[in-house]
Amino acid sequence: MLAGRAWVGGRLQTVEVGVGEDGTITALGKDLTGDRRHDVGQSVILPSGLDVHAHFREPTAGERVESVDTGTLQAAYGGIGAVVDMPNTDPPITTVERLEEKRRRAQGRLAVDLLLYAALTVPERVPALARVAAGFKLYLSPTTGIDPPPRPERIRPLLSAASVTQLPVAVHAEDPRRFRPTAGGGDDGTVAWNAARPPEAEEAAVDGLLMDAPPGLRLHVAHVTLPAVADRLRRAGQSFEASPQHLLLSAGPGADARWKVNPPLRPPPAASELWQRFRSGRVPIVASDHAPHSAEEKARPFAAAPSGMPGVETMLPLLLARVRESSLDLPVLVAAAADRPARLLGLPQGRLVPGHRANLLVVDFRAVTQLRAARLHAPCGWTAFDRWPAIFPAEHYLDGRAIVSGGEYVGAHDGRVVRPAFAPGAARPATVEGSEASRAGPGDDAPPGASARR
Numbered sequence: 001m002l003a004g005r006a007w008v009g010g011r012l013q014t015v016e017v018g019v020g021e022d023g024t025i026t027a028l029g030k031d032l033t034g035d036r037r038h039d040v041g042q043s044v045i046l047p048s049g050l051d052v053h054a055h056f057r058e059p060t061a062g063e064r065v066e067s068v069d070t071g072t073l074q075a076a077y078g079g080i081g082a083v084v085d086m087p088n089t090d091p092p093i094t095t096v097e098r099l100e101e102k103r104r105r106a107q108g109r110l111a112v113d114l115l116l117y118a119a120l121t122v123p124e125r126v127p128a129l130a131r132v133a134a135g136f137k138l139y140l141s142p143t144t145g146i147d148p149p150p151r152p153e154r155i156r157p158l159l160s161a162a163s164v165t166q167l168p169v170a171v172h173a174e175d176p177r178r179f180r181p182t183a184g185g186g187d188d189g190t191v192a193w194n195a196a197r198p199p200e201a202e203e204a205a206v207d208g209l210l211m212d213a214p215p216g217l218r219l220h221v222a223h224v225t226l227p228a229v230a231d232r233l234r235r236a237g238q239s240f241e242a243s244p245q246h247l248l249l250s251a252g253p254g255a256d257a258r259w260k261v262n263p264p265l266r267p268p269p270a271a272s273e274l275w276q277r278f279r280s281g282r283v284p285i286v287a288s289d290h291a292p293h294s295a296e297e298k299a300r301p302f303a304a305a306p307s308g309m310p311g312v313e314t315m316l317p318l319l320l321a322r323v324r325e326s327s328l329d330l331p332v333l334v335a336a337a338a339d340r341p342a343r344l345l346g347l348p349q350g351r352l353v354p355g356h357r358a359n360l361l362v363v364d365f366r367a368v369t370q371l372r373a374a375r376l377h378a379p380c381g382w383t384a385f386d387r388w389p390a391i392f393p394a395e396h397y398l399d400g401r402a403i404v405s406g407g408e409y410v411g412a413h414d415g416r417v418v419r420p421a422f423a424p425g426a427a428r429p430a431t432v433e434g435s436e437a438s439r440a441g442p443g444d445d446a447p448p449g450a451s452a453r454r
């Protein structure tokens with residue numbers, strides 16, 4: 001068992017966390033009987049995070065800078081116990097055969113758990129894909145391999161087909177009809193990129209989605225960058241995420257192509273207002289949109305460089321440092337990085353309650369370090385957050401077994417490909433109670449810790 005200050009019932013309490021043979025939390029309390037008591041001292045025990053948005057690039061024809069091995073290893077170091085891997089690979093994950101092949105190839109190579117999304121491209125394929133996938137991704141603007149995006153009148157049938165499956169549908173919401181390619185044709189960086197893929201493109205896509213989404217759909221809008229869009233989705237009771245790059249960075253002169261992401265970084269007012277919403281609990285989920293490219297690719301002229309940046313290893317450490325600085329409350333972070341993602345994905349984790357998996361972090365808030373690319377585990381070898389303060393978990397447990405200890409990976413690459421408990425064909429463990437709650441999305445106004453008291 002682990003003993004120490006733990007995030008339980010919406011507050012920090014000194015407790016013992018009992019872990020059963022099956023890797024679940026068996027009890028929380030004082031003076032638990034059991035073997036091997038591990039006192040974490042001044043550190044804090046938290047549920048490990050879930051990242052609902054990453055690109056580990058498998059399969060990719062030709063050279064690639066990432067894999068499920070290296071991607072999940074970065075997640076383990078960064079305190080993320082489960083990651084959603086997106087389907088816009090080369091070739092894209094648009095068929096059951098490709099999805100099953102991807103699942104087979106992942107076995108025995110995962111440092112943490114992985115969830116595989118399928119691309120939502122053809123309504124007729126949805127029922128079969130839903131028996132293997134953990135969720136769907138819909139791209140409303142052109143992306144790798146999945147080109148062109150659906151015409152507007154094709155979106156509603158796609159969402160209707162997906163809603164029958166209960167699985168989450170993550171949407172890249174930018175309307176390409178609002179893009180102004182000439183505005184981004186030059187090499188003047190993030191300011192021009194924001195003009196080329198302007199706020200109107202994101203607003204129009206989300207407005208359309210809210211009109212097209214059937215009532216039962218488990219909709220989740222990826223990487224919202226605009227405060228107004230966050231407010232709109234929250235009013236509509238829909239799930240959405242913001243990424244650390246859109247919360248912490250902004251468009252400005254002088255930024256090179258490493259800061260090129262889709263949707264673009266926005267100018268400072270939007271970014272700081274989005275951060276204010278996040279820290280006040282009005283952004284339900286934080287997700288990395290980990291999308292690494294090699295330093296060489298990112299050294300190209302801005303217009304020619306690919307979009308995306310690494311982030312699965314640094315998301316939680318950057319935000320834990322914000323907690324230490326008192327610019328972010330711990331319950332807001334735990335809700336956005338662990339509890340709500342677990343509910344969206346139907347996984348029995350994300351909180352310290354009996355019956356949940358013992359996926360735990362031990363965090364020493366005094367151990368602030370400076371992010372340096374050379375100390376990270378990303379093959380791409382760079383980070384947009386160089387020299388930012390960060391707090392990495394000292395210990396990370398998956399099903400009660402240490403995968404990181406003393407800040408080093410000690411696991412056996414025995415993470416699993418997992419699916420929502422409510423997925424078609426999935427065995428539903430009695431411990432998952434989040435499926436109904438997640439439908440309410442962020443629309444409920446309960447304080448972030450309230451759900452833990454149920």
Ligand SMILES: [Zn+2]
Nearest residue numbers: 053086289291
């Ligand atoms: Zn993405």
